[in-house]
Amino acid sequence: MKVFEKNNNIFKLLSEAISEGIIVVNENQVIVATNGSANDIFGYETDELIGKSLNILIPKKHHTSHKSHFKGFVNHSEKRHMGAGRDLYGIRKNGSMFPVEAGLNPFAIYGNNYVMALVIDITLRKKQEEQIQDLNARLEQRIEARTEELHHTIQELQEEVALRMEAEAKTKESLKKERDLNELKTKFLSLVSHEFKTPLSGILTSATLTGKYKETEQQEKREKHLDTIKNKVKYLDNILNDFLSIERLETGKATYKFSQFPLSKVINEVVYDANMLLKDGQRINYPKDIDEYVIEFDEKILELVLSNLMNNAIKYSGEHTTIDLQVYYENNILTITIIDQGRGIPEKEQNFIFKRYFRAENALLDQGTGIGLNIVKSHLENLGGSITFTSKENEGSTFSITIPITHTDKS
Ligand code: ADP
Numbered sequence: 001m002k003v004f005e006k007n008n009n010i011f012k013l014l015s016e017a018i019s020e021g022i023i024v025v026n027e028n029q030v031i032v033a034t035n036g037s038a039n040d041i042f043g044y045e046t047d048e049l050i051g052k053s054l055n056i057l058i059p060k061k062h063h064t065s066h067k068s069h070f071k072g073f074v075n076h077s078e079k080r081h082m083g084a085g086r087d088l089y090g091i092r093k094n095g096s097m098f099p100v101e102a103g104l105n106p107f108a109i110y111g112n113n114y115v116m117a118l119v120i121d122i123t124l125r126k127k128q129e130e131q132i133q134d135l136n137a138r139l140e141q142r143i144e145a146r147t148e149e150l151h152h153t154i155q156e157l158q159e160e161v162a163l164r165m166e167a168e169a170k171t172k173e174s175l176k177k178e179r180d181l182n183e184l185k186t187k188f189l190s191l192v193s194h195e196f197k198t199p200l201s202g203i204l205t206s207a208t209l210t211g212k213y214k215e216t217e218q219q220e221k222r223e224k225h226l227d228t229i230k231n232k233v234k235y236l237d238n239i240l241n242d243f244l245s246i247e248r249l250e251t252g253k254a255t256y257k258f259s260q261f262p263l264s265k266v267i268n269e270v271v272y273d274a275n276m277l278l279k280d281g282q283r284i285n286y287p288k289d290i291d292e293y294v295i296e297f298d299e300k301i302l303e304l305v306l307s308n309l310m311n312n313a314i315k316y317s318g319e320h321t322t323i324d325l326q327v328y329y330e331n332n333i334l335t336i337t338i339i340d341q342g343r344g345i346p347e348k349e350q351n352f353i354f355k356r357y358f359r360a361e362n363a364l365l366d367q368g369t370g371i372g373l374n375i376v377k378s379h380l381e382n383l384g385g386s387i388t389f390t391s392k393e394n395e396g397s398t399f400s401i402t403i404p405i406t407h408t409d410k411s
Helices: 008-015 036-042 060-076 123-212 216-250 263-275 299-315 347-352 372-382
Strands: 021-026 031-034 088-091 097-109 112-121 258-262 283-285 294-298 322-330 333-339 386-392 396-404
Touching (some): 036 088, 036 112, 097 123, 123 216, 216 299, 216 372, 258 263, 263 283, 263 299, 263 322, 294 299, 299 322, 299 333, 299 396, 372 396
Parallel strands (some): 283 322
Antiparallel strands (some): 021 031, 258 294, 322 333, 333 396
């Protein structure tokens, strides 16, 4: 016990040069020696700690555990760092607590065991560590916030890109539509000026001639010219209807109106109008016993389809021929067939017959626009129907349309 007192000077001499605090305790945890640094760290005067229990330098909650720790440690007698993995604290004389780092060195002199603790006040280091941690945390927060902002910006950009692409596609589409429509208008103007010229001059001639037949008995001649006028006006009306259809199909404005009507009504109208166009000796056979069919479809479209097919059959057939219109209904499908004994369609051109403006070479001397079959097909397909044909040159053609009929009343 007196070792350190006896050798006080040597201990002092050696320990004062060291900046770490040195505290030597005996087996009973009584302090037997300190150096100046230890006194400074803990706030004691020289030798004030000598004879005091080590516990006055240690926070209360560690007292017991520290004691047992200490004993075990002395028994094991090896050098080591204290408080591995957890924070250590010391208590100053004024009661304030501060973080320390301590290394323990057990040793024995003259049969007595001691432990020399090397203590460093790490308040500053801790503060710096905390500051660094704080800075890191704030940095992480900022990075997180920035990353979030970036994500957001990227998302906004992606949305913007998608919107732009969509707008570009729309612009392209409408440009294409506009080009198509312009092309259509140009074609229309040239077709109109060409196609309208002949019937209009026919109408003018007939009207002029009608005016010349003044006598009562010339009524028959007047009627003949009036028929010609009606015929040409009907022809022009059909062309205009076809063009209106194209424009509607082209601009996506083709709307359909379903209603219930007797099939015979449409067929009678088509045949009535077609009668005005018949050539000498031409006749139309059509079923007269179809009053039972009350169908649900777009009436105007059905009329447009049938009058196109009927007018073609008349136009492309010679005098004294028969045109047959047949109706057939099975499994909710209505089939209407128009058979002519006309010139037919050359085999090599049959593939192109539904192309807009296409006209077969054996039809070029007749008036026509080449749009009728094209719109007929588009309308039918839009309404779930179809059109097919068979044709043999110089023998005749058969055009068949099918339309789905969900509702028929048989009276
Ligand atoms: P258009 O009759 O005004 O020329 P369409 O589109 O109705 O136009 O018909 C396209 C072409 O199909 C016609 O020009 C003609 O060559 C051919 N065609 C259509 N129907 C018949 C038919 N019944 N007999 C012979 N050829 C036909």
